Amino acid sequence: MTLRVAVIGANGRIGSEAVKAVEAAPDMELVAALGRGSDLTELTDAGVQVAVELTHPDAVMGNLDYALHHGIHVVTGTTGWTDERLATVGGWLAGSPATGLLIAPNFSIGAVLGMQFAQKAAKYFESVEVVELHHDRKADAPSGTATRTAQLIAAARKDAGRAPQQDPTTHELPGARGADVDGVPVHAVRLRGLLAHQEILFGDTGETLTIRHDSLHHSCFMPGILLGVRKVVDTPGLTLGLEHFLDL
Ligand SMILES: NC(=O)C1=CN([C@@H]2O[C@H](COP(=O)(O)OP(=O)(O)OC[C@H]3O[C@@H](n4cnc5c(N)ncnc54)[C@H](OP(=O)(O)O)[C@@H]3O)[C@@H](O)[C@H]2O)C=CC1
Ligand SMILES: O=C(O)C1=N[C@H](C(=O)O)C[C@H](O)C1
16 A cells, blocks of 8 residues: 655755655655645645654644644654653644654664664663764754663663762863763764764773764665654554664
């Protein structure tokens, strides 16, 4: 069966790539492409089954509100997620129990693997810090991927009974030690010429381990988006992270 798909944020950096990927997918039909100022009724008018949402932290909640309340499955990579926002969409999904929502902090297979490897390594090292590096047009810091990576590492450390890592810093310029995400320092670099990069640095006595991933072109996110579209229609409720749709 051909899936009727829309892209919201179709003129953006990742959205324009997603438009091409959906058009090229043999099992999908692109039936709507929405940009800023488009009317969300285009989704229902076009009979959209899955909306791929790639916009802005300020726009994502309104788009999800409309789609989920109309029974349209959603795959979103937009950033800016907080516990409060997750609870809100959880409530919307409870009112639309057949509808699926995938929130993927990162659609690239390599980035997802990097996060999984970091989760596995977390309990073996006393020190851990995350450095994410992105292009100079990015609205949010730290990145959604880095935030999620730090959360997964912190949870793995806690499960293993590791104490919070100690920071001996007593003299500091504000921000020098990065953002504290569940006890993991996260540093954000913004640089023209970059796309999306992340280093997860682990350290313990006499050794360090660095897990690095580089996204070099937006095409790296497309297999994950298409996988998400195919899987979300049969996965009601909230799925947080593409790893749940991969055979890892
Ligand atoms: N999960 C993942 O793997 C990835 C996630 N991202 C995330 O995706 C989001 C978009 O990134 P990127 O493409 O670089 O950003 P861009 O700014 O290039 O694109 C966002 C697009 O969304 C449009 N837009 C803004 N508000 C709305 C709205 N209400 N309805 C429809 N369209 C809207 C913008 O329009 P206008 O041009 O008029 O402003 C713009 O075209 C970010 O949150 C980013 O972090 C990005 C890459 C990978
Ligand atoms: O804005 C981007 O470009 C990206 N955003 C996502 C994030 O914040 O993690 C995913 C990827 O890093 C690209």
